[in-house]
Amino acid sequence: MNISIEYNIIIAYLIGLFxxxxxxxxxxxxRKFLLRIIINGIIGGLILFIINLLGKSIGLYIAINPFTALVAGFLGIPGIILLIILQYIV
Known part of the structure; x- marks a missing residue:
C-alpha cells in the first residue's frame, strides 16, 4: 500500500511540474510576440520616415501612424508598396 501511495505522489509531482x-x-x-510587434512597428516607422524624406521630391508622402508602421513592419517591402498604392487610390 505504501508503494502505490509513493507512485501517486510522484505522478502528482510530475503533473504539477508539467x-x-x-x-x-x-x-x-x-511577451515575445508583443516585443516582436513593437520592434516591427518601430522598424516600419523608420522605413516610412526614410521613404517620406526621399519621396519629397516626387510628391510621395505616407502618413506615419501606428497602423501604417505595423503594416510596413509586418509585411516589409510588399507592405510599403501596398501603402503607396492605397495612398494613390484613396
Missing amino acids: LLYFLGWLLIVP
Whole structure:
C-alpha cells in the first residue's frame, strides 16, 4: 500500500511540474510576440520616415501612424508598396 501511495505522489509531482512549465510558457510567449510587434512597428516607422524624406521630391508622402508602421513592419517591402498604392487610390 505504501508503494502505490509513493507512485501517486510522484505522478502528482510530475503533473504539477508539467503544469508549472506550461503556465510559464504561456506567460513568456505573449511577451515575445508583443516585443516582436513593437520592434516591427518601430522598424516600419523608420522605413516610412526614410521613404517620406526621399519621396519629397516626387510628391510621395505616407502618413506615419501606428497602423501604417505595423503594416510596413509586418509585411516589409510588399507592405510599403501596398501603402503607396492605397495612398494613390484613396
